[in-house]
Amino acid sequence: MSDTKFEPRIVGFLCHWCTYTGADLAGTTRQQYPAGIRIIHLMCSGAIDVVYVLKSLLDGADGVLIGGCHPGDCHYQTGNLKARRRIALLRSVMETLGLDQERVWLRWISASEGRLFAETIREYDGALQSQGKNPLADEWDL
Amino acid sequence: MKTTVIDLSCDSFNGEIEAFLTRLLESDLVGSLLVPKQTTGGDNYVHALIKNPALLADTDIGAPVMPVQAARIISNLTFRDPGEKIGVVVRPCEARALVELTKFKQITRDSLLIIAVDCLGTYEPKDFSALCKAGKTPALDLRKQAATGACSPDDAAPFRSSCEICEYPALDTSVVDLVVGLWGVDTEKQLYVEAGDDLAAALSEKSILEFNDQENTKRQEIIASVKADRTKSCEQVLGDFSSKVNSIKGIQELLSTCMRCHNCMINCPICYCRECVFRSPTFEHTPDQYLGWAKDKGAIRMPANTVMFHLTRLNHMVISCIGCGMCDTACPNDIPVMSLFRTVGRNAQKMMEYVPGHSYDEPAPATTFQDTELVTEAGMSGH
Numbered sequence: 001m002s003d004t005k006f007e008p009r010i011v012g013f014l015c016h017w018c019t020y021t022g023a024d025l026a027g028t029t030r031q032q033y034p035a036g037i038r039i040i041h042l043m044c045s046g047a048i049d050v051v052y053v054l055k056s057l058l059d060g061a062d063g064v065l066i067g068g069c070h071p072g073d074c075h076y077q078t079g080n081l082k083a084r085r086r087i088a089l090l091r092s093v094m095e096t097l098g099l100d101q102e103r104v105w106l107r108w109i110s111a112s113e114g115r116l117f118a119e120t121i122r123e124y125d126g127a128l129q130s131q132g133k134n135p136l137a138d139e140w141d142l
Numbered sequence: 143m144k145t146t147v148i149d150l151s152c153d154s155f156n157g158e159i160e161a162f163l164t165r166l167l168e169s170d171l172v173g174s175l176l177v178p179k180q181t182t183g184g185d186n187y188v189h190a191l192i193k194n195p196a197l198l199a200d201t202d203i204g205a206p207v208m209p210v211q212a213a214r215i216i217s218n219l220t221f222r223d224p225g226e227k228i229g230v231v232v233r234p235c236e237a238r239a240l241v242e243l244t245k246f247k248q249i250t251r252d253s254l255l256i257i258a259v260d261c262l263g264t265y266e267p268k269d270f271s272a273l274c275k276a277g278k279t280p281a282l283d284l285r286k287q288a289a290t291g292a293c294s295p296d297d298a299a300p301f302r303s304s305c306e307i308c309e310y311p312a313l314d315t316s317v318v319d320l321v322v323g324l325w326g327v328d329t330e331k332q333l334y335v336e337a338g339d340d341l342a343a344a345l346s347e348k349s350i351l352e353f354n355d356q357e358n359t360k361r362q363e364i365i366a367s368v369k370a371d372r373t374k375s376c377e378q379v380l381g382d383f384s385s386k387v388n389s390i391k392g393i394q395e396l397l398s399t400c401m402r403c404h405n406c407m408i409n410c411p412i413c414y415c416r417e418c419v420f421r422s423p424t425f426e427h428t429p430d431q432y433l434g435w436a437k438d439k440g441a442i443r444m445p446a447n448t449v450m451f452h453l454t455r456l457n458h459m460v461i462s463c464i465g466c467g468m469c470d471t472a473c474p475n476d477i478p479v480m481s482l483f484r485t486v487g488r489n490a491q492k493m494m495e496y497v498p499g500h501s502y503d504e505p506a507p508a509t510t511f512q513d514t515e516l517v518t519e520a521g522m523s524g525h
Contacts (some may be wrong), residue, residue, distance in 0.1 A: 020185055051454040058450050059435065071513060081511040085494075086457075088519035089507075092490045093456050098388035106520050140441040141394050142449040 006064035010037040010121070010126035011125025013052070015045045017075040018110045019067025033121040037065070044068070045106075050090045053104060060137030062128045063103045065120070070108040080108065087107030102131060144342035145333030147356035148333045155285060155329040159322070161205055162333075164195045165350040166229060169241045172255050173226030176216065185271035189215055203231045203259045204299075204324055206269040211468045212251075213411040215242045220250040224440045230254055233261040234310040237318050237467035238499025240412035242462040245506045247412045255341075260312040260324035261305070262293045265472060269299035288324045291364035304467020304480045307376035311368045312361075315500065325359035325368065334358050361491075370435045378489060383481045383521075388448075396482065399451060399475035402445045406469035412459045418457050420451060452482070460487045461507050493519055 008064050014020040020041050026033065042048060045068025053064045066087060068080035087106040094101045115142055136142065152158045165513050167175050179190035180200040180212040187205035189212050192198060210234045219228060222433060231241065237258045243249045262284045264307055265273065273280045273296055278295060287293045295301045315321055315338050323334035345351040404420060407413045419425070433440050460483055469479035491497065493516075516522055 035384065042178050049419070050457045052451065054450050054453050054457070057445070058453075060438065078511065081513065082508075084516055084520045084522070085507065085511050087521070088463065088493065088516040089490055090457055091519060091521055092493050093460065093486050096384065096388070096392055096486045096489045097390075097453075099390065100442065101521060102519065103403070106522055108522075108523055136390065139390065139394070142444045142447075 006129060006133060007034070007036045007131075008125055009060075009127070010065055010124060011056040011061045011065045012037050012039045012065040012067060013042050013045070013048050014065075014067040015047075015069060015075075015080070016041060016131075017041045018069035018073065019045075019107070019117065021111035022067070022109045022113045022117040025111065026050055026117040029114050029115075031114055031118035033118040034125040035064060036125060037121055043078035044074065044076050045073070046076065046081075048083055048086065050086060053090060057099075057103055057134065058136055058139075058142050061124055062131075062134045062137075063105065063124055065124060066104070066106045066116035067109050067120075068106070069111055073110060090122075100131065100134075102127065130133075143336055144339055144353040144450045145336050145355060145357050146334070146342075146351065146353040147358060148331060148335070148354075150331055155333065156464040158204055158333050160198050160201060161368055162351060163198050163201070163229075163508065165348075166345075167192070167195045167198070169348050169350055171350070172229035172291070173229065173230050176195060176212065176219070176230040178203060178205045178226060178231065180205075186272035187266060189231075191219070195429055202281050203257070203322060204262065204285060206262060206264045206284055207267055207280075208233065208236075208264045208302075208466070208468070208471075209267045211409065211466055213243055214409075216240060216254065217243050217248045217411075217414060220253050221248050223250050224253050225253055227253055229257060231257045231259060232318075233259055233264075234313045235261070235304075235308065235464055235499075236411070237313055238310065238464040239466060240498045241317050241502055242412055242464065242506070243414060244502060245509070246414055246462075247346075251502065255320070256318040257319040257320045257322060259322045260288070261308070262288050262311070262324055263295060263305040265295065265299050273299060275422035276304040276432070285324060285329045289326065289328045291368060302467050303464055303470060303478070307372055307379050307393040307484070308465065309369050309372050311372070311378060312365045317499070323358060323361050326358055334361065356439060362503040376484075380481065380485045383478070384485045387482060387485065391451060393452075397448055397477065400448050400452070400477055401475065402448055402451060403474060404451075405474065406477075407455060409468040409472035410455075410465065411468065412462045412464070415453065419454070452479075456483065456486050460490050461494055461496060462498045463487045 056064050074080045091101045107120050150158045175192045176189050178187040182493050213236050244251045284293050315336055319334040319341050327334045342353045463483045465484050467480040496507050
């Protein structure tokens with residue numbers, strides 16, 4: 001096992017109208033990106049409840065990516081801006097409690113940005129490679 | 143704002159207040175009153191919803207015990223318009239929770255006449271009960287000390303830890319309708335009241351309370367010095383605490399004895415959701431799911447998701463946490479939940495530039511946003 005490369009597991013919460021469609025475009029245009037992302041489809045990034053982000057991290061996901069529309073493009077007008085507040089708060093809570101904030105990423109990726117989606121996953125994968133495995137993955141007492 | 147200093151005409155402070163509340167209840171300004179009243183057992187005070195003025199006997203607006211946060215009760219009474227004005231006697235942390243619940247549309251502010259009483263500190267209910275049973279008079283003892291501002295708890299029991307670091311020992315009339323002062327007031331001789339201009343005029347007109355514009359400058363001085371002392375101890379206590387919980391190991395040690403009873407959540411005045419995710423089947427998993435997680439990690443703590451419960455609650459309501467410490471009082475295993483919330487809360491509230499309980503006009507952070515904000519905080523710089 002020790003000689004196998006660490007492949008970060010990323011849970012992606014992607015909004016229906018932009019990032020999820022962008023991920024779809026990445027696939028249909030045959031963009032290459034690491035296979036460690038598990039995508040969960042949301043109608044809007046503003047629909048994310050941090051309880052699911054926390055559940056992912058505490059259960060051992062190496063990173064969580066929340067993807068939404070660029071500001072001004074939200075299908076529901078401003079859901080993405082509400083998500084930004086929520087994620088800023090989550091990261092503040094994590095910082096105070098000494099948890100690694102860089103395991104939560106919020107990114108704006110539009111439906112036409114398949115290439116950006118693939119780049120983002122590659123970038124996140126690279127960042128998580130250097131951060132290493134989520135230490136919470138081995139904690140039973142949570 | 144109008145102020146008044148009144149010489150007691152009754153034989154005691156409580157007698158004077160009872161007479162005032164009786165006149166208020168008999169007037170058309172309120173249809174009922176919610177006031178702390180001594181229980182039949184004699185060792186506790188609970189908020190009683192009073193219609194009959196005769197039952198204002200044995201009430202004590204400053205009883206140093208808070209078995210339930212009044213904001214919770216008031217939410218139950220006014221989440222819909224109750225159809226009449228209810229006068230509610232609350233301490234500052236309860237009034238500040240009322241402000242937050244009003245923003246969450248859990249309170250009909252217009253149906254309330256809020257009377258805030260200076261808070262000299264509160265005992266844990268079990269300690270207060272023991273003091274009463276030992277024949278002591280904790281409410282009276284504290285009120286006597288309030289004149290000089292040096293309010294210390296009885297030798298036999300400390301104040302609740304949240305009270306020791308509370309920077310809000312008193313409020314002004316910006317978020318409440320009427321203030322009954324205790325700090326710096328010689329309550330064996332006098333009564334000190336502040337009220338908004340309109341209410342003061344109505345109270346005078348109906349001969350409920352005369353406003354003679356006398357002020358109590360000593361009260362302001364004492365409050366300022368109590369606030370300064372408390373702010374200092376708050377910095378120290380939370381500073382020490384934050385170094386204990388800035389790692390996953392620290393969080394695990396803190397929550398070691400948590401049994402997921404949810405008492406902290408049930409007694410929190412800010413946790414108002416009627417359909418809480420933790421009281422829904424969302425995290426009731428099937429046996430094979432638990433077994434799967436146990437297989438992945440080798441073992442999992444049961445009941446599962448203890449840390450997740452507290453972290454989620456922090457995310458959901460810490461911005462509005464007013465630090466009343468009901469979570470501490472409610473915890474059967476003495477986990478310092480309040481310290482956790484205030485430690486995380488002071489950073490989060492600073493980031494959102496939000497002071498909970500401060501004003502009805504500042505929108506709750508979760509209900510608003512700006513077009514360009516918190517980019518760095520959300521970890522999006524350069525993206």
